[in-house]
Amino acid sequence: xxxxxESGGGLVQAGGSLRLSCVASARTFSxxxxxxxxxxxxxxxxxxxxxxxxxxxxxxxxxxxGRFTISRDNAKNTVYLQMDxxxxxxxxxxxxxxxxxxxxxxxxxxxYWGQGTQVTVSS
Numbered sequence: 001x002x003x004x005x006e007s008g009g010g011l012v013q014a015g016g017s018l019r020l021s022c023v024a025s026a027r028t029f030s031x032x033x034x035x036x037x038x039x040x041x042x043x044x045x046x047x048x049x050x051x052x053x054x055x056x057x058x059x060x061x062x063x064x065x066g067r068f069t070i071s072r073d074n075a076k077n078t079v080y081l082q083m084d085x086x087x088x089x090x091x092x093x094x095x096x097x098x099x100x101x102x103x104x105x106x107x108x109x110x111x112y113w114g115q116g117t118q119v120t121v122s123s
Contacts, residue, residue: 002032004024004112006117009118009119014088019081020080021080026098030054031054031101033104034096039093039116047106050104058070068083070082087121092119094118095116096113097110
């Protein structure tokens with residue numbers, strides 16, 4: 001069983017930054033891939049970034065490349081999403097998710113989810 005708890009959302013002006021955190025509890029982390037997803041009102045859940053705990057490989061969706069960065073702190077069992085140069089289109093509920101081994105972009109492939117954290121960017 002994997003439990004995920006996100007934090008760090010909030011209201012920020014366009015051009016600003018936020019850092020989201022996802023603390024994971026699991027029996028073993030080496031076999032997990034962690035993903036950040038977001039869901040805006042009236043839209044489906046979309047992949048933002050992912051990280052494989054096994055080999056450290058990372059992925060960012062084209063829409064956030066150069067602005068968002070996923071990283072991890074092994075000692076704290078935490079995955080971060082640093083979000084810079086935010087714009088109104090980034091407004092959404094952001095979710096942390098986990099699945100076995102490798103990162104995939106399909107949210108249906110992730111069995112474990114956090115509760116979500118709201119990010120609102122004002123223009």
